[in-house]
Amino acid sequence: MKTIFNADHKLHDAAFELIGGKMMPAFECPRRAEIVLEKVTEAKLGPVIAPTATGIAAAAKVHDAKFVAFLEKAWGLWSEEHGDSDALPMTWPARSLRQIEPDSIDGKLGFYSFDAGCGLTKTSFQAIAAGVETSLTGVDLILAGETSAFALSRPPGHHATADQMGGYCYLNNAAIAAQVLAEAGRRVAILDVDYHHGNGTQAIFYERGDIYFASIHGHPTQEYPYFLGYADETGAGAGEGANLNLPLYWGSAWDAYGAALDKACEGIVAFGADTVVVSLGLDTFEEDPISKFKLKSEDYLRMGERIRKLGLQTLFVFEGGYAVEALGINTANVLIGFES
Amino acid sequence: MKTIFNADHKLHDAAFELIGGKMMPAFECPRRAEIVLEKVTEAKLGPVIAPTATGIAAAAKVHDAKFVAFLEKAWGLWSEEHGDSDALPMTWPARSLRQIEPDSIDGKLGFYSFDAGCGLTKTSFQAIAAGVETSLTGVDLILAGETSAFALSRPPGHHATADQMGGYCYLNNAAIAAQVLAEAGRRVAILDVDYHHGNGTQAIFYERGDIYFASIHGHPTQEYPYFLGYADETGAGAGEGANLNLPLYWGSAWDAYGAALDKACEGIVAFGADTVVVSLGLDTFEEDPISKFKLKSEDYLRMGERIRKLGLQTLFVFEGGYAVEALGINTANVLIGFES
Ligand SMILES: [Zn+2]
Ligand SMILES: [Zn+2]
Numbered sequence: 001m002k003t004i005f006n007a008d009h010k011l012h013d014a015a016f017e018l019i020g021g022k023m024m025p026a027f028e029c030p031r032r033a034e035i036v037l038e039k040v041t042e043a044k045l046g047p048v049i050a051p052t053a054t055g056i057a058a059a060a061k062v063h064d065a066k067f068v069a070f071l072e073k074a075w076g077l078w079s080e081e082h083g084d085s086d087a088l089p090m091t092w093p094a095r096s097l098r099q100i101e102p103d104s105i106d107g108k109l110g111f112y113s114f115d116a117g118c119g120l121t122k123t124s125f126q127a128i129a130a131g132v133e134t135s136l137t138g139v140d141l142i143l144a145g146e147t148s149a150f151a152l153s154r155p156p157g158h159h160a161t162a163d164q165m166g167g168y169c170y171l172n173n174a175a176i177a178a179q180v181l182a183e184a185g186r187r188v189a190i191l192d193v194d195y196h197h198g199n200g201t202q203a204i205f206y207e208r209g210d211i212y213f214a215s216i217h218g219h220p221t222q223e224y225p226y227f228l229g230y231a232d233e234t235g236a237g238a239g240e241g242a243n244l245n246l247p248l249y250w251g252s253a254w255d256a257y258g259a260a261l262d263k264a265c266e267g268i269v270a271f272g273a274d275t276v277v278v279s280l281g282l283d284t285f286e287e288d289p290i291s292k293f294k295l296k297s298e299d300y301l302r303m304g305e306r307i308r309k310l311g312l313q314t315l316f317v318f319e320g321g322y323a324v325e326a327l328g329i330n331t332a333n334v335l336i337g338f339e340s
Numbered sequence: 341m342k343t344i345f346n347a348d349h350k351l352h353d354a355a356f357e358l359i360g361g362k363m364m365p366a367f368e369c370p371r372r373a374e375i376v377l378e379k380v381t382e383a384k385l386g387p388v389i390a391p392t393a394t395g396i397a398a399a400a401k402v403h404d405a406k407f408v409a410f411l412e413k414a415w416g417l418w419s420e421e422h423g424d425s426d427a428l429p430m431t432w433p434a435r436s437l438r439q440i441e442p443d444s445i446d447g448k449l450g451f452y453s454f455d456a457g458c459g460l461t462k463t464s465f466q467a468i469a470a471g472v473e474t475s476l477t478g479v480d481l482i483l484a485g486e487t488s489a490f491a492l493s494r495p496p497g498h499h500a501t502a503d504q505m506g507g508y509c510y511l512n513n514a515a516i517a518a519q520v521l522a523e524a525g526r527r528v529a530i531l532d533v534d535y536h537h538g539n540g541t542q543a544i545f546y547e548r549g550d551i552y553f554a555s556i557h558g559h560p561t562q563e564y565p566y567f568l569g570y571a572d573e574t575g576a577g578a579g580e581g582a583n584l585n586l587p588l589y590w591g592s593a594w595d596a597y598g599a600a601l602d603k604a605c606e607g608i609v610a611f612g613a614d615t616v617v618v619s620l621g622l623d624t625f626e627e628d629p630i631s632k633f634k635l636k637s638e639d640y641l642r643m644g645e646r647i648r649k650l651g652l653q654t655l656f657v658f659e660g661g662y663a664v665e666a667l668g669i670n671t672a673n674v675l676i677g678f679e680s
Contacts, residue, residue, distance in 0.1 A: 018456060021418075021425040023363045078361075085361040092432050094454035095439065096501040096543040097567035107566030114434035116358060116456045161436040203436040226447030227437035 001148045001335055003040050003048045004137045009033045009154035012127030014086050014119030017168075019290070026119065027290055027322040028168035033154040036318065039328025040150065045335050053136035056129045059171050061179045062204050066101075067163040070112050071170055072125050077105040079122070086119035114166035114225070124155075128170045131155060135173035138315045139180050142275060148314040150280075150335055151177070156319040158198035158279045159225065167196060167225060174279045174317040175201045178211050181275050181315075189214065189273035189312075191264055193303065194281020194319040195291040197229025201279065202243055209238040212271040214264035215279075216257065218292065219247035242271065250292035254299040257284065261306050268310060276314045278307060282321030282330045289322050300330045304337020314338065341488045341675055343380050343388045344477045349373045349494035352467030354426050354459030357508075359630070366459065367630055367662040368508035373494040376658065379668025380490065385675050393476035396469045399511050401519045402544050406441075407503040410452050411510055412465050417445040419462070426459035454506035454565070464495075468510045471495060475513035478655045479520050482615060488654040490620075490675055491517070496659040498538035498619045499565065507536060507565060514619045514657040515541045518551050521615050521655075529554065529613035529652075531604055533643065534621020534659040535631040537569025541619065542583060549578040552611040554604035555619075556597065558632065559587035582611065590632035594639040597624065601646050608650060616654045618647060622661030622670045629662050640670045644677020654678065 010030040016023040041048060059068050078087035082105075089109035093099050101111045131153035138151035151173065158174055159167030178188045178201075190205075192198035192215035205211045220229040235243035244267045246260040268276065282300070284293040307314060316335065321327045350370040356363040381388060399408050418427035421444075429449035433439050441451045471493035478491035491513065498514055499507030518528045518541075530545075532538035532555035545551045560569040575583035584607045586600040608616065622640070624633040647654060656675065661667045 018358060018363075018428065018430045020422040021428040021459070023358075082360040088358065088361040090358045090457055091455035091506065091565060091567075092434065093567040094432065094501075094504055094506075096504060097454065097539065097565065098570075099435065100567060102566040103561040104563065104566055106564070107560075110566065114437065115431035117430055119361070161434075164434055164436060166431065166434075199437065220447075221443040223444065224446070225431060225437065226442040226444055226450065227431075227433040227440060230438075 001046045001150055001339060002141055002146065003045065003150045003152055004051055004134045005037050005048050005152045006051050006130040006134045008130035009127050011123035012121065012155050014121055016086065017117035017119065019117060028155060031324050032321065032327055033152055035324060035328035036152055036331045039332040040335065043332040043336055045339065051133040051137040053133045053140060056132040058136055058176050058180055059132055062162060062172060062175045064163040067112055070108060071128060074109065075120050075122050075124065081105055086121050088119050089113040089116055112164055114164045118165050118168055128155060131157065131173050132171050132176055135177045135317050136180065138317065139177045142181065142313050142315050143184055148316065148338060150316040152318050154318060158192055158194055158201050158319050160200040161203045169200060172200050172204065174277050175204045177315055177317060178277045182211055186275040187273050188275050188277060189268040189271055190277045190279060191268065191307065192279040193284065194279055195283035195288065195293055196224055196281065196320060197245065198279055199225045199228040202228060202233065205239065206235055206243060207237040207239045209242050212242045212268060212273060214244040214267050216246045216248065216260045216264060219249050222250055251294060253294035254302065257293065257295060258302065261303065265306060265310055274312060276310060276312045278314060278316045279319045280316045280331065280334060281319035282327055285321065285323050285326060285330055287323040287326060297326060297330055297333060300333035301337035304334040305340060308338045341386045341490055341679060342481055342486065343385065343490045343492055344391055344474045345377050345388050345492045346391050346470040346474045348470035349467050351463035352461065352495050354461055356426065357457035357459065359457060368495060371664050372661065372667055373492055375664060375668035376492055376671045379672040380675065383672040383676055385679065391473040391477040393473045393480060396472040398476055398516050398520055399472055402502060402512060402515045404503040407452055410448060411468060414449065415460050415462050415464065421445055426461050428459050429453040429456055452504055454504045458505050458508055468495060471497065471513050472511050472516055475517045475657055476520065478657065479517045482521065482653050482655050483524055488656065488678060490656045492658050494658060498532055498534055498541050498659050500540040501543045509540060512540050512544065514617050515544045517655055517657060518617045522551055526615040527613050528615050528617060529608040529611055530617045530619060531608065531647065532619035533624065534619055535623035535628065535633055536564055536621065536660060537585065538619055539565045539568040542568060542573065545579065546575055546583060547577040547579045549582050552582045552608060552613060554584040554607050556586045556588065556600045556604060559589050562590055591634060593634035594642065597633065597635060598642065601643065605646060605650055614652060616650060616652045618654060618656045619659045620656045620671065620674060621659035622667055625661065625663050625666060625670055627663040627666060637666060637670055637673060640673035641677035644674040645680060648678045
């Protein structure tokens with residue numbers, strides 16, 4: 001399996017995030033991608049290549065063009081008003097307020113965000129674009145006939161909606177990939193194994209019947225993003241039945257997780273998918289600092305094996321996982337399990 | 341003029357707020373009320389009394405009962421999960437998410453907030469309740485026939501909506517007062533002279549024709565709360581015509597401000613009000629650290645004189661103002677101008 005790695009990912013390096021009422025060093029840091037690269041290389045899974053896809057025009061297939069343009073210019077507007085600190089939203093258009101894009105950068109940030117943990121730096125947009133190019137290169141490999149590919153994109157993407165950033169995510173690498181694959185005639189299922197519900201991906205495809213979305217994640221009654229990811233969200237309109245949420249409670253280990261993964265895979269088979277995009281988050285790990293599942297390193301081998309059993313062309317797109325030292329091994333284990 | 345002061349205000353003392361991408365010491369601090377008390381006392385405007393109203397049952401006249409209950413229990417739920425730090429929201433139910441109250445305290449905080457600058461401490465609710473009692477005592481004085489009264493309530497209230505906190509505001513002291521006065525048969529106008537639009541007060545009464553709201557404030561294209569306070573918001577349904585927004589751009593000084601104040605007063609007269617509730621924020625001052633108007637200390641004398649010219653019973657309710665050392669004098673000047 002080829003790994004696509006874009007060194008520009010490290011241009012996104014936010015200093016802080018707001019969590020538990022405090023500004024903490026950002027959990028979503030460049031070291032994450034570097035250790036995954038290291039362990040995937042050590043595992044000799046296959047060549048590591050640079051992205052060959054160029055440009056992010058495809059992002060506008062699932063995102064509002066205005067939102068993409070905002071991301072590109074946001075830090076410039078921010079720095080004019082606030083100087084060199086990372087851009088973070090501090091207020092948002094809640095239910096008693098108007099749903100309009102204000103002129104002010106603080107207003108714009110609130111308009112295009114759904115959390116305050118997602119900082120933008122001077123060079124973040126270059127990394128975000130590099131993440132999209134990484135993912136699109138994975139699509140090219142799949143369309144060229146490869147059985148699988150691993151897009152080691154960073155920052156992650158699955159929380160990003162059509163027009164909002166949040167949860168460390170800006171542009172939705174997996175959703176963009178799925179959309180391009182679908183436009184190429186593939187019947188695409190997205191399997192989201194990140195600890196957090198992929199609210200952005202779900203929202204983007206919720207009313208569409210041509211792309212299936214299955215997610216296993218911390219129960220939103222307990223866990224971020226709180227406002228989406230419940231089991232009763234099964235799709236709407238043409239998308240009815242094409243959305244499968246399998247929320248699990250804090251403390252869930254492989255027994256419960258594996259059973260949910262079976263269900264998700266059964267859904268993908270029933271949908272008749274020929275291609276799978278895996279939103280590969282590793283924050284289900286027992287030592288993850290912001291998550292509360294109990295998966296062990298060896299469980300990721302089984303996760304990869306189960307996905308392989310689908311027998312479908314598979315594009316892995318990197319998402320979350322914050323137990324940095326084990327993150328490389330856990331990621332490699334999924335891919336090793338898949339190849340075995 | 342009697343001043344109502346509740347020493348319990350100091351039980352609300354948030355450590356930090358998120359502003360400009362940084363955690364800053366909270367601008368809305370206990371010293372604000374203390375210096376106002378000091379200068380109002382020095383000015384010998386009249387007796388300073390403790391609140392005689394007890395209980396905040398009246399809050400439910402303009403707020404959702406569930407929201408009030410949330411404020412009371414929020415810090416307890418927060419401390420169970422996050423320990424002793426101030427409670428701050430970090431994510432919110434944006435447009436692609438479900439509008440539901442999650443079980444998790446982080447989810448609840450986002451559901452009941454519209455910004456991340458509004459911390460809750462262990463004893464905040466006692467201070468919030470004291471602020472409401474202070475305001476309600478002012479209502480009692482007006483109903484007993486006093487020409488005017490000054491409710492030195494803290495924390496401020498005018499940003500608080502029926503079911504959301506934000507902008508340092510939790511329960512809307514001025515809106516509660518206006519509602520109780522209206523129920524007692526008064527024809528009430530609210531004049532909001534805080535630098536920031538009183539989005540909470542506007543939203544609470546927006547569809548009602550029996551209470552008039554006029555606000556002079558930093559233009560929302562430039563200034564918090566960004567998503568409300570535009571001139572085209574004139575009320576809806578039965579409230580059509582009973583909402584007057586007079587946004588002014590950064591740099592506005594008394595010439596522009598005084599003209600806007602004349603307009604607001606004309607609106608109040610045309611409405612036929614017999615009682616005025618003034619949301620008295622002093623952050624229009626030229627040295628205010630978070631605001632960009634250019635009013636000088638002597639302008640506040642003129643502000644008070646203009647309000648007095650209305651010839652109506654007037655309840656002043658304290659709101660914002662963060663140039664702490666001048667805040668006492670500026671507040672006293674409004675009241676001195678009114679009495680002159
Ligand atoms: Zn995650
Ligand atoms: Zn203010």
